[in-house]
Amino acid sequence: MEALTMQVRPTWAAGVDLRQTMVDCVQVVGDVDSPLALRGAGANVVGWLDQLDGSRSWSAQLAEAEARGIARAQAREVLRQLFEARLLVDAPDADQVSAMAAPAVLGSRDIGERIAGLVAGARYAGVIPKPRDGMGWQVDAERLAEEVAVSPVIVVLDAPWVDAAEFEMLSRFIDQRVNHLVVGAGANTARVGPMTIAGRGPCTRCDELLQQDMDPSWRTLSAQLALDDPPARGAVLSVLAAAEAARQVESAVQGTHSASLDAVLRTGRGGSAWTRRALIRHTKCSCWWASLNGTESG
Numbered sequence: 001m002e003a004l005t006m007q008v009r010p011t012w013a014a015g016v017d018l019r020q021t022m023v024d025c026v027q028v029v030g031d032v033d034s035p036l037a038l039r040g041a042g043a044n045v046v047g048w049l050d051q052l053d054g055s056r057s058w059s060a061q062l063a064e065a066e067a068r069g070i071a072r073a074q075a076r077e078v079l080r081q082l083f084e085a086r087l088l089v090d091a092p093d094a095d096q097v098s099a100m101a102a103p104a105v106l107g108s109r110d111i112g113e114r115i116a117g118l119v120a121g122a123r124y125a126g127v128i129p130k131p132r133d134g135m136g137w138q139v140d141a142e143r144l145a146e147e148v149a150v151s152p153v154i155v156v157l158d159a160p161w162v163d164a165a166e167f168e169m170l171s172r173f174i175d176q177r178v179n180h181l182v183v184g185a186g187a188n189t190a191r192v193g194p195m196t197i198a199g200r201g202p203c204t205r206c207d208e209l210l211q212q213d214m215d216p217s218w219r220t221l222s223a224q225l226a227l228d229d230p231p232a233r234g235a236v237l238s239v240l241a242a243a244e245a246a247r248q249v250e251s252a253v254q255g256t257h258s259a260s261l262d263a264v265l266r267t268g269r270g271g272s273a274w275t276r277r278a279l280i281r282h283t284k285c286s287c288w289w290a291s292l293n294g295t296e297s298g
């Protein structure tokens with residue numbers, strides 16, 4: 001424990017607050033089930049806790065506690081308790097930048113603009129050009145893909161499924177190894193995922209190829225869907241999809257596991273929980289190559 005924690009730079013988790021409720025008791029209040037009460041904590045302990053800001057290591061903080069007249073063993077125990085309760089975190093973890101940070105959002109406008117409003121640094125880049133937009137849609141789609149691919153991309157589908165035009169757009173991002181997240185909502189369900197990082201699958205293309213294997217008519221149907229007007233969608237499901245997408249984007253930091261990574265999260269209108277369907281790699285999709293490279297270099 002000591003060897004591991006030597007590297008840690010303790011800092012407070014977001015939203016943590018210290019409240020002195022009695023002369024010798026400090027309550028550490030945060031987004032946990034119940035506040036942690038530190039009894040026998042005098043003014044020196046409060047002063048010491050106040051300055052935990054991630055700038056110094058675990059051992060430097062123990063030395064600081066000693067300098068303030070707090071027994072080393074007591075200080076160590078306090079740090080351990082606070083870490084266990086996730087009220088204290090390691091500063092590098094708190095500073096990590098999401099692999100999906102400052103994304104471009106494209107696709108269906110209402111959900112897209114909502115996501116752009118929720119995610120820091122996000123911008124809404126426009127709808128995905130489709131066959132229904134008439135001649136030249138492919139050129140427009142290519143131009144848009146090029147424009148957005150400099151940053152991570154959130155692709156908002158017109159429905160909870162992928163039509164042929166959206167599939168083409170997503171294929172580009174998979175081949176170019178652009179980090180991206182798929183999101184969509186309809187009248188009855190909302191989906192978030194998959195999130196694909198560095199082109200490593202299983203990805204949306206794997207999923208679509210599998211679907212085509214199981215249902216030979218899907219290819220024709222998804223082409224037809226790209227011609228039609230988008231179906232109606234529920235307002236609540238749209239907001240839900242946007243919020244969950246934003247949450248997944250924030251969580252895409254190393255060492256944590258975003259549920260939508262290589263998987264599709266889905267929920268329905270009727271108060272059900274989100275379900276998670278892990279994607280299966282398709283042998284005809286090239287994302288296995290990026291996965292192989294990722295394993296070798298990582």
Ligand SMILES: [Zn+2]
Nearest residue numbers: 201203285287
């Ligand atoms: Zn794939």
